[in-house]
Amino acid sequence: MSQAPVLDLRGIHKSFGPVQVLHDVAFSVYPGEVTALVGDNGAGKSTLVKCIGGIYPIDSGEYFFEGEKVQVGGPRDAAALGVEIVYQDLALCDNLDIVQNMFLGRERRSGLILDEATMEELAARTLDGLAVRTVTSLRQRVSSLSGGQRQTVAIAKAVLWNSKVVILDEPTAALGVAQTAQVLDLVRRLADRGLAVVLISHNMNDVFAVSDRVAALYLGRMAAQVKTSEVTHSQVVELITAGRSGELGLQNGNGATS
Amino acid sequence: MTTTMVPEKGAAGAPAIAPHVRGYVERVRGGDLGALPAVTGLVVLCAVFSVLRPAFLSPINFANLFTQGAAVAIIAMGLIFVLLLGEIDLSAGFASGVCAAVLGVLLTNEGWPWYAAVLAAMATGAAIGLVLGTLVAKLGIPSFVVTLAAFLAFQGVVLLLLKEGTNISIRDQTILAIANKNMPPVLGWVCVAAGVLAYAALQIMQARRRTARGLSAVPTSLIAFRVGTLAVISGVAVFLLNLERSRNAAIVSLKGVPIVVPVIVVLLVVLTFVLQRTAYGRHIYAVGGNAEAARRAGINVDRIRISAFVICSFMASAGGVIAASRANSVDPNTGGSNVLLFAVGAAVIGGTSLFGGKGRALDALLGGAVVAVIENGMGLMGYTSGVKYAVTGCVLLLAAGVDALSRKRAAATGRR
Ligand SMILES: Nc1ncnc2c1ncn2[C@@H]1O[C@H](COP(=O)(O)OP(=O)(O)O)[C@@H](O)[C@H]1O
Numbered sequence: 001m002s003q004a005p006v007l008d009l010r011g012i013h014k015s016f017g018p019v020q021v022l023h024d025v026a027f028s029v030y031p032g033e034v035t036a037l038v039g040d041n042g043a044g045k046s047t048l049v050k051c052i053g054g055i056y057p058i059d060s061g062e063y064f065f066e067g068e069k070v071q072v073g074g075p076r077d078a079a080a081l082g083v084e085i086v087y088q089d090l091a092l093c094d095n096l097d098i099v100q101n102m103f104l105g106r107e108r109r110s111g112l113i114l115d116e117a118t119m120e121e122l123a124a125r126t127l128d129g130l131a132v133r134t135v136t137s138l139r140q141r142v143s144s145l146s147g148g149q150r151q152t153v154a155i156a157k158a159v160l161w162n163s164k165v166v167i168l169d170e171p172t173a174a175l176g177v178a179q180t181a182q183v184l185d186l187v188r189r190l191a192d193r194g195l196a197v198v199l200i201s202h203n204m205n206d207v208f209a210v211s212d213r214v215a216a217l218y219l220g221r222m223a224a225q226v227k228t229s230e231v232t233h234s235q236v237v238e239l240i241t242a243g244r245s246g247e248l249g250l251q252n253g254n255g256a257t258s
Numbered sequence: 259m260t261t262t263m264v265p266e267k268g269a270a271g272a273p274a275i276a277p278h279v280r281g282y283v284e285r286v287r288g289g290d291l292g293a294l295p296a297v298t299g300l301v302v303l304c305a306v307f308s309v310l311r312p313a314f315l316s317p318i319n320f321a322n323l324f325t326q327g328a329a330v331a332i333i334a335m336g337l338i339f340v341l342l343l344g345e346i347d348l349s350a351g352f353a354s355g356v357c358a359a360v361l362g363v364l365l366t367n368e369g370w371p372w373y374a375a376v377l378a379a380m381a382t383g384a385a386i387g388l389v390l391g392t393l394v395a396k397l398g399i400p401s402f403v404v405t406l407a408a409f410l411a412f413q414g415v416v417l418l419l420l421k422e423g424t425n426i427s428i429r430d431q432t433i434l435a436i437a438n439k440n441m442p443p444v445l446g447w448v449c450v451a452a453g454v455l456a457y458a459a460l461q462i463m464q465a466r467r468r469t470a471r472g473l474s475a476v477p478t479s480l481i482a483f484r485v486g487t488l489a490v491i492s493g494v495a496v497f498l499l500n501l502e503r504s505r506n507a508a509i510v511s512l513k514g515v516p517i518v519v520p521v522i523v524v525l526l527v528v529l530t531f532v533l534q535r536t537a538y539g540r541h542i543y544a545v546g547g548n549a550e551a552a553r554r555a556g557i558n559v560d561r562i563r564i565s566a567f568v569i570c571s572f573m574a575s576a577g578g579v580i581a582a583s584r585a586n587s588v589d590p591n592t593g594g595s596n597v598l599l600f601a602v603g604a605a606v607i608g609g610t611s612l613f614g615g616k617g618r619a620l621d622a623l624l625g626g627a628v629v630a631v632i633e634n635g636m637g638l639m640g641y642t643s644g645v646k647y648a649v650t651g652c653v654l655l656l657a658a659g660v661d662a663l664s665r666k667r668a669a670a671t672g673r674r
């Protein structure tokens with residue numbers, strides 16, 4: 001697979017006031033592949049994802065989508081491109097039900113009126129398509145769901161839109177063994193459907209189980225982006241903890257190689 | 259990812275009522291009391307007052323309840339939008355006073371026609387909301403502080419508009435009619451029939467459409483129950499309001515539904531439609547439930563915030579017009595003293611949460627009815643204003659306590 005990346009970031013800088021969180025980050029995501037984004041706590045993974053999603057504006061850098069340079073000024077711009085994100089904190093409204101959450105901000109309408117029936121049908125079809133059978137009623141409030149069920153709703157919300165890129169920020173961190181296996185299975189199936197999937201995880205077994213590529217962030221710098229098959233567990237761990245591993249990674253703390 | 263999916267599609271077309279009843283009981287036990295406390299309170303209060311003071315049930319007193327409670331209920335309906343966001347508007351009472359003063363000055367002193375004066379009063383309300391909402395959303399000043407400042411300032415504005423406190427009497431017949439005149443009895447019945455039929459038709463059509471698409475629908479028995487409840491309540495109300503309530507019917511007859519009642523009903527229907535059936539309403543709930551999630555869903559949170567304050571102050575202006583109509587005048591106390599607290603109390607007693615994300619336009623009416631009944635019933639029993647205030651304060655505290663406790667319970671049972 002030597003396709004062109006669907007999402008391609010170059011030279012991304014991002015700081016919060018005096019704190020620079022992302023330094024000259026390059027990041028490429030390929031269709032039909034799972035790209036694992038790894039890095040220690042505070043490396044800047046969630047920040048990078050929020051920049052991709054238009055939640056945070058980037059200070060400088062270039063954002064290419066399907067080869068075209070684009071400006072992403074807000075969540076709607078990212079969604080319009082076909083980029084969907086499952087945030088680490090899920091970002092669901094507890095007081096709304098499953099269907100309402102899945103269509104939040106993009107409600108189907110007929111005229112002025114919300115088209116509840118169509119939304120419910122589409123939501124049901126999406127959940128069925130994920131083959132994750134989990135909830136008793138689509139009209140259940142999200143507040144009454146378990147952690148795993150909420151995760152499912154958040155993922156279903158992301159794949160509802162015929163998206164091209166789905167990014168999952170630590171989707172398995174709060175899950176048990178069986179649920180984690182289900183989510184990883186789902187991640188693989190999304191990629192097999194041709195989507196570009198980004199998976200953020202701290203679990204090396206998970207990373208090696210599903211990913212085609214690994215991108216390692218180290219203190220806000222992209223240490224390396226490599227094929228998963230070309231690296232070992234310990235190399236990835238070194239990239240995460242030290243930013244370099246032999247020939248791979250950051251040389252003298254500046255500039256990225258890949 | 260543990261249990262299995264039981265599709266709630268109407269098996270073989272006939273949806274059962276049992277799951278709906280079970281679902282309701284479960285919600286209540288899980289801490290989501292909805293309208294239950296307000297309805298229970300209303301029934302108990304009415305029973306107690308009618309036993310202690312039979313005059314409570316007299317036709318004239320029944321009609322008084324509506325005209326007394328109207329302004330507060332309308333202000334409360336607007337407040338619900340702000341409360342749904344987890345914000346508060348302490349200035350709604352005096353905002354209604356300012357708008358009433360604008361109405362009075364234009365109508366009586368400047369001789370404007372009634373519609374132009376009403377339009378100006380309501381535009382004033384909308385403008386007030388725009389300023390308050392912008393300060394809250396764009397500058398990030400807590401709504402408590404912004405509206406507390408406005409509460410003080412508007413009190414002054416009313417005095418300025420009324421030239422240091424002289425009262426302006428309202429003489430325009432159209433404005434006076436809103437709170438003082440009644441619909442012909444026949445028209446009252448026609449409205450009830452039309453309303454009940456329209457409600458039934460909407461419910462049945464919606465259920466049909468959902469069943470046709472294989473989605474779970476409200477069972478016919480539940481629809482029948484809802485339509486029946488509406489028919490009985492509105493029927494009894496119109497029957498009572500159509501009774502002769504003049505002491506001297508030979509000289510002047512006094513019967514029919516006060517005109518302010520259909521005004522309230524129309525506002526209720528419109529606001530309920532906006533909250534339940536439009537994307538805008540959905541976004542109000544979303545921002546109240548989780549503002550960050552709403553932002554990430556591409557919702558313009560600032561715009562939602564500002565618009566909620568605009569609706570709130572706009573409804574306050576409507577309340578002000580009705581208060582002026584009922585009092586036949588505008589004075590420095592219009593919209594003052596207990597109006598705001600009664601309105602907040604009405605919303606909370608009705609089941610709207612002070613924590614945001616939960617509430618309906620109907621809550622304002624249910625809670626407003628409770629407040630009006632306490633005020634009216636205790637007045638009949640001869641209690642002083644002091645006692646009435648103290649009791650109403652306790653009821654508000656009770657309602658806020660129920661709100662906080664049910665939230666705690668909801669958290670404990672994993673419903674929040
Ligand atoms: N909104 C923010 N304001 C200021 N600093 C932030 C903000 N968000 C993240 N940071 C900082 O950026 C760094 C990277 O955070 P994050 O992207 O959440 O890391 P990761 O997801 O890799 O654990 C951390 O040092 C964090 O403190």
Ligand SMILES: [Mg+2]
Nearest residue numbers: 045046088169
């Ligand atoms: Mg993170």
